[in-house]
Amino acid sequence: MYVTIPTENSSTFAFLPLCGTTTPQTIQTHLEPGAYLYYEGDEVEWLYQVTSGVVRLTRLLSDGRRQVIAFGYPGDIIGFPASGNHHTDCEALTDTYLQPYRRSILEGGASDPKLYSALLHAALNEISAMQDHFMMLGRKSANEKLASFLCVLAARVGTDLGASRSVNLPMSRSDIADFLGLTTETVSRTFTQLRNSKVITIENIHTVIIHRPTALLALSQGHHT
Amino acid sequence: MYVTIPTENSSTFAFLPLCGTTTPQTIQTHLEPGAYLYYEGDEVEWLYQVTSGVVRLTRLLSDGRRQVIAFGYPGDIIGFPASGNHHTDCEALTDTYLQPYRRSILEGGASDPKLYSALLHAALNEISAMQDHFMMLGRKSANEKLASFLCVLAARVGTDLGASRSVNLPMSRSDIADFLGLTTETVSRTFTQLRNSKVITIENIHTVIIHRPTALLALSQGHHT
DNA sequence: CGATAGCTTGAGAGTACTCAAAGTGGGTGG
DNA sequence: CCACCCACTTTGAGTACTCTCAAGCTATCG
Secondary structure (H helix, E strand, O other): OOOOOOOOOOOOOOOOOOEOOEOOOOOOEEEOOOOEEEOOOOEOOEEEEEEEOOEEEEEEOOOOOEEEEEEEOOOOEEOOOEOOEOOOEEEEOOOEEEEEEEHHHHOOHHHOHHHHHHHHHHHHHHHHHHHHHHHHHHHOOHHHHHHHHHHHHHHHHOEEEOOEEEEEOOOOHHHHHHHHOOOHHHHHHHHHHHHHOOOEEEEEOOEEEEOOHHHHHHHHOOOOO | OOOOOOOOOOOOOOOOOOEOOEOOOOOOEEEOOOOEEEOOOOEOOEEEEEEEOOEEEEEEOOOOOEEEEEEEOOOOEEOOOEOOEOOOEEEEOOOEEEEEEEHHHHOOHHHOHHHHHHHHHHHHHHHHHHHHHHHHHHHOOHHHHHHHHHHHHHHHHOEEEOOEEEEEOOOOHHHHHHHHOOOHHHHHHHHHHHHHOOOEEEEEOOEEEEOOHHHHHHHHOOOOO
């Protein structure tokens, strides 16, 4: 998932219709928090659709700088290969179940056209989502980045609390920082700012309540009120 | 093209084998510099492979901030849709020729399996390239960004001059800035720094000579010598 | 040859970073 | 069951990098 403010043209999230299109080729994979599904450079044998839980896709620079490419939420497809290898690490943030699909499906489409087509569309949606994320990384301030992040999480996996909305954050502050192109300190300070301005409260480290969704959305778009 | 330093795992550039896989459905499209191929929000009727020339893909924020998503060089596929619409503007930077392919190819794969498969692989490669670009936007300094940019252009479209290498830059400084998440002033200053350190010379605004490719590569990876 | 858009340079400001220290919370072992 | 420990988070102070605003420069095109 590439957390951004969706534009009018970008598709809203929908659980990709992979489950059910075909007989699953294997039973689901289970990962405990902290377990790795694959590493950068590993040969791709399987694609996965997240059934439940959250995974984190990361890339590393030789000097240790890290970029979180995406968080994988239920419905997301993980592990698209280019030239046969994984180009990120994938670690589970929570208890996670995934449905594997053979990579070979991408090679011979004839065997299962429906699944093949679903994967292609998942790839196209991913490209679109990544383009949104470019704008966030390249052109938004720390405030806008964090507000955008919370808005999208709220829309996709938030739970309604009537006037407000609760968002669970299974990832660490440094995961968020590496996703948004910030430092942990800046992420922390920005959370504090949002709390001080009464837009959110921080129930605990992994739970944020959004009290003023409209204000948060405005902040995500650079309106400084 | 998503200009980055390729990692060991990412595929090196290869002209995608679309031309020749099928009888082109239409003759090539020609664009003069400054002409738009499509705008964000337009319905996708065609995909295009750049035959010659360079195009620029951009997205805009409502307040005018701009992100250059990619530069399209010969071989690149332009116009992947999500939910049927273009999510960038596409403008030609030079005289450009493109080979159009019907979007419907993405829907019914059966009619032309080879082409369908080639498009899927182009999409997968694009995802990989975009992931490289995330690292650049999120985690690299202005110096590293510009050095990375020049390195990749040199590798892909540079011309060999013996010891040094010439790179043509059809895009403006502000295009480069919006691609790298910088301002035009910072891009300009960074060019000047590279020139002062004798790594490059600026033949003219649109032509850079790389005298010390190794030094440039080192700079692109954060080695401050 | 002058107008103009794009590029470069300069000075100063601001945002996010770095380094450092204190606070918090979950987990383990006694 | 409690206390300690450790990793993570928050806060603070100062710095540095990039941005903003502004002016001069260059090249291209009528």
